[in-house]
Amino acid sequence: MAILATLALAAAIQSGAQTPPVQTDINASGPAGPLQGTLLAPASIGVPVILIVPGSGATDRDGNSPGLGTSTYKELAEGLSTRGIATVRIDKRGMYGSVLAVADANAVTIDDYANDVHSWVAAIRKRTGVACVWVLGHSEGGLVALVAGQNPSDICGLILMATPGRPLGEVIREQLQSSGADARVLNNALSVLDVLDAGQQVDETRIDPALMPLFRPQVQGLLMSELALDPARLIATFNKPVLIMQGQRDAQVKPRDAKQLKHADPRAELVLLPDTNHSLKSASTSGSSENASSENSDLPLEDNVIDDIYNFVKSAPTNR
Numbered sequence: 518m519a520i521l522a523t524l525a526l527a528a529a530i531q532s533g534a535q536t537p538p539v540q541t542d543i544n545a546s547g548p549a550g551p552l553q554g555t556l557l558a559p560a561s562i563g564v565p566v567i568l569i570v571p572g573s574g575a576t577d578r579d580g581n582s583p584g585l586g587t588s589t590y591k592e593l594a595e596g597l598s599t600r601g602i603a604t605v606r607i608d609k610r611g612m613y614g615s616v617l618a619v620a621d622a623n624a625v626t627i628d629d630y631a632n633d634v635h636s637w638v639a640a641i642r643k644r645t646g647v648a649c650v651w652v653l654g655h656s657e658g659g660l661v662a663l664v665a666g667q668n669p670s671d672i673c674g675l676i677l678m679a680t681p682g683r684p685l686g687e688v689i690r691e692q693l694q695s696s697g698a699d700a701r702v703l704n705n706a707l708s709v710l711d712v713l714d715a716g717q718q719v720d721e722t723r724i725d726p727a728l729m730p731l732f733r734p735q736v737q738g739l740l741m742s743e744l745a746l747d748p749a750r751l752i753a754t755f756n757k758p759v760l761i762m763q764g765q766r767d768a769q770v771k772p773r774d775a776k777q778l779k780h781a782d783p784r785a786e787l788v789l790l791p792d793t794n795h796s797l798k799s800a801s802t803s804g805s806s807e808n809a810s811s812e813n814s815d816l817p818l819e820d821n822v823i824d825d826i827y828n829f830v831k832s833a834p835t836n837r
Contacts, residue, residue, distance in 0.1 A: 527774065536560035539556045545633070545640035547610055547618030552627050552633060554578055554607035554614070556644070559602060566647050567676065568637050569593060569606040570630075572656030577613045578606040580655075580796070587796040589655070589818070596753065596823035602830060606642055611632075623735040624744035627664050634665035640804040641678035649673040651830060654680060656770065656795065660743060663751040674758035674833055676826060679770045679795050682777030685743045686714045702727050713737060714744050749775075749781035758833035759785035762825065764793030786829055793819040 527592040536559075543556040555578055558564065558813075569590045576582045580589035592603040608615040610633055611622025618633075619625070638650045647662045654662030659680025666675055681688045693706050707724045709732050712719050718741075724732050732740070752759065759782055763775035771790055794800040798816045 520657055529537075535577060537714065538603075543605055543640065543644060547633065547636070550615075550617030552607065552610060552615045552618050552636065554605050554637070555594070556603065556605050556641075557598050558603035558645070559598055559601050563646070564601050564603050565651060565673070566603040566605065566641055566645055566708070567597065567633065567651040567653050567826075567830070568641060569604055570634060570652060570654040570658035570661050571607065571609060572658050572679075575612055576609070578608045587744060587798065589796045589798070592818050593653075593797075593822070593826075597826060598621055600823060600827040601829060603645065605637065607637060619776075625739050627661060627739070628742065630661040631667075631714040632665040635668065635671065642671065651676060653678065653826075655797075656680065657743070660685070660746055660748060662740075663748055663755070664746070665753065665756045666757070668759055669755060670773070672757065674830075675755065676751075676760045676762070676829070677778065678762045678797065679764060680710070680748065680761070680774065680778065681770055682748050682774035682781070684747055686710060688770065688774070689822060691771075698727075701725070706731075713741050715746070716741055749777055752778050752785065753781040755782065758829070760826065760829040760833075761785050761787045761788065762797075762822070764790045764795060764797060764800070764819070766792055766793045769795045788821070788825050790819050790821065797822050 538559050540555060540557045543554050544551040546552070571578065571580065571590065574582050580587045590606045594606055597604055605833055609630065610625060629740050636653060641647065641650050649671055650660045652665060653676035654660070655678045659677040662675050662677060668674060678804040689710060690707065693703060694720050698706065702725050706728050709719050709728065718734065718737050719732065721734050751832040761775050763770065763772050765772050775787060775789065779785055792800050797818050799819050
């Protein structure tokens with residue numbers, strides 16, 4: 518039996534078999550309790566580490582939320598681990614594993630999330646010994662990454678996936694106007710957005726019930742902090758490598774957003790992914806829609822996503 522085991526090990530070495538990556542829990546300091554996440558790391562030491570910052574709403578560390586199971590972040594982590602890149606995917610403050618970090622998950626701003634990014638970067642550097650951490654933000658997470666990048670000393674660079682390139686008010690107005698909502702609801706939505714865009718809260722009695730998921734008072738603070746941002750201005754002041762990735766069949770964020778980010782930072786690398794939706798999944802199947810392919814966790818990421826991230830991280834200078 519020992520001879521057979523030795524022969525099997527030798528065959529595995531000759532065939533290039535690699536030790537599987539190791540998945541462990543990792544914590545960072547939160548305001549009132551720990552932030553929690555998952556570290557997935559190849560067996561090798563000294564590998565690059567990417568922090569994955571989730572998108573809006575109750576999105577967990579794997580990229581899933583109530584009624585929407587994409588597993589996008591879990592698939593990103595698993596794919597990158599096969600290319601020798603470690604990842605940390607996280608639960609946002611007040612949610613899931615990070616529920617003890619704050620008493621109210623809704624009482625948050627973009628600056629709060631950006632502070633959490635730096636807390637995570639410090640924890641990752643201490644745990645792994647890397648000099649800096651790559652920050653990957655998806656959708657709203659891209660805005661968080663851009664704000665965190667205004668203090669870039671411990672950040673290697675940014676990977677912005679499906680990230681708005683215009684002030685968010687413009688993006689939301691475009692989404693509302695293409696949503697098919699009836700005129701009464703649409704007009705109410707636009708009027709509410711105008712008030713929030715001006716930095717003022719809106720009483721719930723002035724909000725159509727159909728719009729409460731978007732504009733309910735509990736999330737207005739976060740929304741106003743987002744509306745105040747200009748992503749193009751933020752990326753223009755970031756002096757380290759940036760990869761911009763955008764699906765061309767994304768129903769939420771458009772290729773024009775990615776191009777606007779690229780225009781603001783000409784040194785950034787831009788990758789437009791054909792037949793790819795907001796969740797970085799293929800939307801090319803005949804008869805498939807953005808929602809249908811986004812909600813299917815069995816669908817793999819678009820073919821080039823992992824390779825493009827790997828090539829960027831491996832080739833980008835970190836002293837820009």
